[in-house]
Amino acid sequence: MIYNTEKIIAKQCNNCKQLKLIRYYYKSNKGYGKCRPECEACSKDRVRSTKYTPLNLIVIDNKLYIEGNDFLKEVTTISHNIGNYNTLNAVLIERGTKEISTVVIYDGTKIMFKECNQCNKIKYYTEFHKSSRGFGNTMACCRDCRNKTNMRRNVLIVHKTVNDKEVAMKQCSKCNELIALENYRAGRGAGGRKSICIDCEKKWHKEYRTTQKKVVSKRKKVAYRKKRAVYIEKARMVYLLNPTKIKERSRKYYANNSDKFKENNKIWRKNNPNKVNVYRLNHEAKKRELPNTLTEKEYQSILNYFSNQCSLSGEKENLHKDHFVCLDTGHCGTYIGNIIPLNANLNMSKNSINPFKWIKRYPEYQKRFDKVVRYLAKQNNLTTQEFKDFVYWCYENPRDNNQIKKDKRTSIEIWLNLNKT
Numbered sequence: 461m462i463y464n465t466e467k468i469i470a471k472q473c474n475n476c477k478q479l480k481l482i483r484y485y486y487k488s489n490k491g492y493g494k495c496r497p498e499c500e501a502c503s504k505d506r507v508r509s510t511k512y513t514p515l516n517l518i519v520i521d522n523k524l525y526i527e528g529n530d531f532l533k534e535v536t537t538i539s540h541n542i543g544n545y546n547t548l549n550a551v552l553i554e555r556g557t558k559e560i561s562t563v564v565i566y567d568g569t570k571i572m573f574k575e576c577n578q579c580n581k582i583k584y585y586t587e588f589h590k591s592s593r594g595f596g597n598t599m600a601c602c603r604d605c606r607n608k609t610n611m612r613r614n615v616l617i618v619h620k621t622v623n624d625k626e627v628a629m630k631q632c633s634k635c636n637e638l639i640a641l642e643n644y645r646a647g648r649g650a651g652g653r654k655s656i657c658i659d660c661e662k663k664w665h666k667e668y669r670t671t672q673k674k675v676v677s678k679r680k681k682v683a684y685r686k687k688r689a690v691y692i693e694k695a696r697m698v699y700l701l702n703p704t705k706i707k708e709r710s711r712k713y714y715a716n717n718s719d720k721f722k723e724n725n726k727i728w729r730k731n732n733p734n735k736v737n738v739y740r741l742n743h744e745a746k747k748r749e750l751p752n753t754l755t756e757k758e759y760q761s762i763l764n765y766f767s768n769q770c771s772l773s774g775e776k777e778n779l780h781k782d783h784f785v786c787l788d789t790g791h792c793g794t795y796i797g798n799i800i801p802l803n804a805n806l807n808m809s810k811n812s813i814n815p816f817k818w819i820k821r822y823p824e825y826q827k828r829f830d831k832v833v834r835y836l837a838k839q840n841n842l843t844t845q846e847f848k849d850f851v852y853w854c855y856e857n858p859r860d861n862n863q864i865k866k867d868k869r870t871s872i873e874i875w876l877n878l879n880k881t
Contacts, residue, residue, distance in 0.1 A: 468493035475502035515550035515563065526550050526563060526582065533563070535573055535582045548572065553595070564595055571596030578605035615650040617641070634660035734759055737781055741794045749864045750793030758796040770803040771832050772825040778804040784836055785851055786812040790859030791871035797839035800832055814855040816848060840872060850875050 462470040462479070470481045474497040485495035486503060496503065516527040524535040554561045563582055565573035575582050578601040588598035589606060599606065618629045618638060628641045633655040645661065647654030656664070669676050684691055699706055714721060729736050738759050742752035759781075769776050782802040785792040789812070792798040802810070810818050819829045830844075837847035853875055867874065 471495075473497070473499040473502055475499070511552075511554040513552040513554070515552055517548055517550050517565070526565070528552060533575075533580075533582055535565070562595065562600075571598075574598065576600070576602040576605055578602070615655065617651050632657040632660055634664070741781055741783075741799065744787060745794035748787055748790065748793075749861055750787060750790070751870060752794045754794045754796060754799060759799070762796065762799055763801060765835065766801050769801065770806065771800045772806060772822070772828045773803050774828075775803050780804050780807040782807045782810065784815055784832075785854050785871075788812045788858070789854050790861075790864055791854040793870075797836055800836070814851065816851060842872075853878075 462468070468482060470479055471485075471493055472479050473485075476499065478499070480499050482493050482495055484499050484501075485491075485493070486500060487494060488496045491497050513528075518525045518527050518532075526533045526535065548565050548567050550563065550565045552561060552563055562577070563573075563575040564571055565582070571585055573582050573584055574588070574595055576588075581602070583602050585596050585598055587602050587604075588594070588596075589603060590597060591599040594600050615630050615633075619626050620629055620638075621627070622640075628651060629638045630641060630644075630650055630653070631637065632639050632644075635657065637657075639657045641651050641653050643657050643659070644651075644653035644655075645658060646652060649655040654661070734756055738754055738756050741759075742754055745752040768779075770779060779801050780803070782800055783792065783794065784798050784800055787793070806822075809821070815829075819826060833844055833847060837844045840847060840850075842850065850872065854871060869877075
């Protein structure tokens with residue numbers, strides 16, 4: 461093969477072994493240089509080398525024979541009614557450089573019989589599987605020869621009496637034992653069942669899962685992504701039917717693999733800090749029966765609004781997520797209108813004090829504090845003055861857990877109803 465930096469200029473012909481330019485080859489996307497492996501001359505010679513030799517048809521004792529120069533073959537008509545033999549013509553086709561020969565009998569333009577390239581018997585065209593590539597749009601070998609070499613080969617079904625009952629049985633292709641058809645899964649084999657019995661199939665699957673763990677896990681992941689809802693529903697139904705059994709199994713598994721779980725949890729917490737923070741904030745409010753609806757997206761939007769800095773000092777390190785109205789009052793909870801990023805030292809000093817009173821200790825942060833109040837007021841659909849009155853009301857009217865359980869309304873709804881009256 462001769463080529464430059466851009467493309468192949470010339471290559472050797474597979475047939476005549478001569479080095480020729482690319483322009484002397486027929487185009488093909490599959491070959492090197494996007495051309496066929498044989499040159500034009502060899503391709504034409506191969507086509508021209510196909511020979512058609514007419515043959516004689518002879519009828520002897522109502523049987524059809526084909527007579528050639530050195531052979532006499534019987535045509536296996538089976539039960540087909542051919543009709544008048546005078547309309548049939550036979551041809552010996554010898555084609556290509558590989559000396560492939562086929563006997564074909566045709567009636568006008570339709571091929572009626574052809575020779576099988578395996579058993580060399582001349583059979584009716586219906587005894588061949590359909591194929592667009594072969595003569596008469598049928599395969600080169602007959603159905604019988606194909607079934608012998610095919611995985612779904614013909615297997616004899618034996619009927620035996622077992623406990624005064626007639627049982628259909630066939631030989632397993634794996635263990636070579638006669639087994640009842642009931643012990644085979646449904647399939648395309650003989651008797652509408654697979655060729656391998658259930659026990660052999662289970663052994664094979666077990667061996668495959670142990671030797672091909674990566675392949676099996678990859679397939680499971682792909683299948684789960686495609687049908688995630690179906691798998692979740694199945695798992696839920698299994699749990700509802702056997703809750704105690706599944707709980708006991710999960711406890712045992714966790715006890716045997718506790719170190720593995722702890723290590724995975726550490727890695728997950730490092731990789732997902734926002735999820736961990738949201739869970740902790742919601743959990744604190746949940747313990748007090750307060751609203752806990754903060755999501756990861758909302759949490760990220762709060763950080764983006766304050767540029768991942770302390771909302772008052774502007775520091776980027778040692779940030780805490782502070783409840784503007786503390787949870788000890790029994791009001792508000794964990795939601796987007798009550799969370800702000802705050803420096804650790806400022807958060808510790810604020811503690812459970814009313815923020816409007818606490819900010820008087822830090823007059824240098826008053827402008828930033830006013831910005832925070834406007835942001836939270838907007839999130840709660842209140843004006844800045846209304847929000848300030850609401851915060852004062854929360855600290856002046858704290859609630860315990862029993863009061864929160866009795867009245868499931870949010871703190872803002874309670875405050876608005878009181879103001880209306």
